[in-house]
Amino acid sequence: MTSDAPNIRGRNKWNKGLFLLCFLGPALLIYGVYTVYPIFATFYYSLFDWTGIESAKTFIGFDNYARLLGDSVFHRTLSNNLILVVASVLTQIPLGLALALLLYAPIKGVRLYRTVYFLPLLMSTVAIAILWTFIYDPTIGILNNLLADIGLDSWQRSWLGEPDTALGAVVATICWQYTPFYMILLRAAIAGIPDEITEAARIDGCTSWKSFTRITLPLIMPTIVTSCVLSVIGSLKYFDLIYVMTEGGPDSSTELMATYMYKQAFSKFSMGYASAVSFSMFVIAFLVALAILSFDRSRSRGGA
Amino acid sequence: MKKWMILVCAFLLAALTACGGGANGGKADNASSPQPGESASAKAEGGKKKLSIWHIETGVRQELLEASIKEFMKAHPDIEVEAVQIPNDAYKTKLSVSMGGNNPPDLFHSWGGGWLKQFINAGQVMELTGKIDTGLYLPAAIGNATYDGKVYGAPLLMSLTQFFYNKEIFEKYGIEPPKTFDELLAVVDKLKTEGITPIALANKTKWPGALYLIYFASRIGGPDVFTEAYERNGRGFNDETFVKAGELIQQLVDRGAFNKGFNGLQYDTGQSRQLLYTGKAAMELQVSSYISNVQAEMPGFEKKLGIFPFPTVEGGKGSATDLVGGVSPVFSVSSGTKYPDEAVELLKWLTSKKLAQQMVDKAGVVAAVKGVEYRDEYTQQLNEMLNQAQHLQTFYDQTLPPALAELHKDTTQALFGKTMTPADAAQHMEDAAKKALGK
Numbered sequence: 001m002t003s004d005a006p007n008i009r010g011r012n013k014w015n016k017g018l019f020l021l022c023f024l025g026p027a028l029l030i031y032g033v034y035t036v037y038p039i040f041a042t043f044y045y046s047l048f049d050w051t052g053i054e055s056a057k058t059f060i061g062f063d064n065y066a067r068l069l070g071d072s073v074f075h076r077t078l079s080n081n082l083i084l085v086v087a088s089v090l091t092q093i094p095l096g097l098a099l100a101l102l103l104y105a106p107i108k109g110v111r112l113y114r115t116v117y118f119l120p121l122l123m124s125t126v127a128i129a130i131l132w133t134f135i136y137d138p139t140i141g142i143l144n145n146l147l148a149d150i151g152l153d154s155w156q157r158s159w160l161g162e163p164d165t166a167l168g169a170v171v172a173t174i175c176w177q178y179t180p181f182y183m184i185l186l187r188a189a190i191a192g193i194p195d196e197i198t199e200a201a202r203i204d205g206c207t208s209w210k211s212f213t214r215i216t217l218p219l220i221m222p223t224i225v226t227s228c229v230l231s232v233i234g235s236l237k238y239f240d241l242i243y244v245m246t247e248g249g250p251d252s253s254t255e256l257m258a259t260y261m262y263k264q265a266f267s268k269f270s271m272g273y274a275s276a277v278s279f280s281m282f283v284i285a286f287l288v289a290l291a292i293l294s295f296d297r298s299r300s301r302g303g304a
Numbered sequence: 305m306k307k308w309m310i311l312v313c314a315f316l317l318a319a320l321t322a323c324g325g326g327a328n329g330g331k332a333d334n335a336s337s338p339q340p341g342e343s344a345s346a347k348a349e350g351g352k353k354k355l356s357i358w359h360i361e362t363g364v365r366q367e368l369l370e371a372s373i374k375e376f377m378k379a380h381p382d383i384e385v386e387a388v389q390i391p392n393d394a395y396k397t398k399l400s401v402s403m404g405g406n407n408p409p410d411l412f413h414s415w416g417g418g419w420l421k422q423f424i425n426a427g428q429v430m431e432l433t434g435k436i437d438t439g440l441y442l443p444a445a446i447g448n449a450t451y452d453g454k455v456y457g458a459p460l461l462m463s464l465t466q467f468f469y470n471k472e473i474f475e476k477y478g479i480e481p482p483k484t485f486d487e488l489l490a491v492v493d494k495l496k497t498e499g500i501t502p503i504a505l506a507n508k509t510k511w512p513g514a515l516y517l518i519y520f521a522s523r524i525g526g527p528d529v530f531t532e533a534y535e536r537n538g539r540g541f542n543d544e545t546f547v548k549a550g551e552l553i554q555q556l557v558d559r560g561a562f563n564k565g566f567n568g569l570q571y572d573t574g575q576s577r578q579l580l581y582t583g584k585a586a587m588e589l590q591v592s593s594y595i596s597n598v599q600a601e602m603p604g605f606e607k608k609l610g611i612f613p614f615p616t617v618e619g620g621k622g623s624a625t626d627l628v629g630g631v632s633p634v635f636s637v638s639s640g641t642k643y644p645d646e647a648v649e650l651l652k653w654l655t656s657k658k659l660a661q662q663m664v665d666k667a668g669v670v671a672a673v674k675g676v677e678y679r680d681e682y683t684q685q686l687n688e689m690l691n692q693a694q695h696l697q698t699f700y701d702q703t704l705p706p707a708l709a710e711l712h713k714d715t716t717q718a719l720f721g722k723t724m725t726p727a728d729a730a731q732h733m734e735d736a737a738k739k740a741l742g743k
């Protein structure tokens with residue numbers, strides 16, 4: 001009997017493994033084919049000079065990457081992406097948190113506000129882009145006309161037409177679009193805090209500010225970290241609104257890595273170079289995600 | 305009870321998805337749902353030969369084109385044609401992807417010039433020399449699809465560029481259409497004092513502004529200056545012609561001739577045309593399809609519009625009859641088509657005098673096909689301009705190879721935005737041209 005036990009255990013382990021594989025298998029296969037394989041394929045294509053409209057390719061090794069390092073437009077896109085990352089994290093998450101707290105106060109009509117603040121997330125990105133393009137229109141847009149009405153004529157600008165204001169204008173729209181997402185995420189996290197803790201705090205005479213900073217905030221920190229990762233990665237990959245609102249212009253002031261890659265691939269017929277841009281985006285996003293997660297791990301190990 | 309509900313919901317969901325997918329795939333010639341994967345393979349279904357054609361026509365032009373295709377199918381019962389309409393900007397991407405994926409349509413649209421050449425170089429386009437009668441078309445038009453004497457496409461319609469102006473506003477303030485650049489500046493000043501934006505411009509997609517550069521270059525340096533620079537046998541892109549053209553553009557910008565924020569406005573969604581509709585602006589330099597856009601957006605307004613040719617520049621070598629324009633559509637056949645003879649038949653049908661005449665009558669355009677009659681005032685004016693023209697300059701961004709075309713648009717937009725000097729813009733183009741075109 002005892003000599004059989006390891007065999008049985010071994011067989012059980014094998015069965016268990018097979019069982020798991022059957023369930024994970026299909027998903028893993030799809031993931032492998034549609035996510036993992038393209039990453040390697042992109043790296044492969046980035047080693048060629050290729051127009052993308054025929055099968056003939058010329059191998060040029062790492063020349064595309066050398067060109068990338070010296071490309072001033074690419075550097076511009078890097079700084080634009082960085083601005084977007086910082087603006088997103090510093091706006092969307094604190095604002096989302098504030099809304100998450102405010103919009104669940106037990107006052108009349110708060111449900112209506114919840115719906116209203118959630119609406120931006122429900123609109124299609126292209127619809128948002130066209131809507132805000134008209135809002136920012138320098139002659140008939142409501143933003144400039146509003147500024148004129150309240151006497152701030154001098155603040156009027158061609159928001160999307162000038163290189164200085166274009167990026168800020170689009171970033172504002174992006175934040176408008178995604179804040180509701182974090183509002184919902186953080187609300188779910190707050191709802192997950194057991195009532196007993198908050199009640200105990202209230203009984204002990206805790207002020208609401210102390211209750212927020214000492215109880216709520218630490219307990220939702222994992223969700224905040226997740227939100228940060230999502231926001232940062234999303235900002236590094238961002239494409240939609242920029243492409244529809246400004247196409248990366250004027251004069252590359254709103255160009256992002258993703259729009260630059262798109263132009264190289266489809267307008268300039270440089271699929272190889274575009275693949276290099278794309279793979280660099282992947283590497284950057286990957287490293288940043290690793291950094292955030294390891295920072296969080298050390299923080300949680302050290303602090304809590 | 306609960307389990308039953310879940311099963312019903314799941315079934316409904318599956319049924320809806322199946323219906324949605326089925327409806328999309330089943331429509332043979334619907335404009336709104338292109339399915340490139342299915343349409344591209346010319347399979348013989350029930351003995352019929354299938355051809356697919358991708359185009360960008362909208363409005364009346366689309367209706368006429370698709371009606372013509374239906375007639376073709378009636379005349380050729382053994383051929384089935386699927387027409388897919390794709391909006392202009394998305395079209396370039398979609399076609400490039402389908403070419404790269406070896407999945408292209410049998411017939412496709414282009415504007416001739418440098419963009420079509422890319423596909424020819426990649427071996428994706430069938431040569432048509434000898435298969436079609438080039439004498440049927442205007443030389444300038446068929447020339448745009450001919451490379452080293454070999455023909456790769458057939459043109460249907462042409463596009464000319466001129467100033468559109470609101471006749472009522474001009475009458476109200478006693479303004480005459482300007483013939484020279486100095487007169488244009490005077491008109492600009494006069495309109496500004498009356499609180500009207502002289503010229504509407506929506507330059508986010510960069511090509512509307514490029515029209516100014518092309519015209520100025522032609523007026524200043526004469527009609528051959530671009531060809532010399534492009535073929536690298538004369539003046540280059542850094543010639544003083546192009547520098548002066550940039551300077552004149554910036555002169556107009558400084559004078560306040562354009563509406564605010566033009567580099568952020570989208571032409572396709574009508575942001576510049578709106579200014580004319582609301583009477584806030586008086587003129588716009590645009591291609592001849594402007595009229596059909598106006599007809600669709602604000603029917604009746606087109607009666608208030610007149611046209612005048614781009615003004616001359618004092619001391620310039622070009623004349624007022626030199627035109628800037630393009631050829632669109634140019635239809636070509638993919639080299640990988642399964643039914644080459646049928647495809648060429650369809651090509652000839654769609655670039656016939658019959659369809660061209662219908663387009664001219666109903667869509668207010670100029671034909672690239674010879675022998676068409678012009679019956680309404682607007683198209684007669686255009687046709688006269690075309691007949692008098694000694695030279696037709698095709699749009700730079702449709703003639704140059706793509707990378708250079710993009711640079712041309714980028715530098716011109718920067719000129720308008722005053723973030724680049726005319727000398728720098730010209731030099732950038734010349735440097736890139738040396739690399740891309742040699743010498």
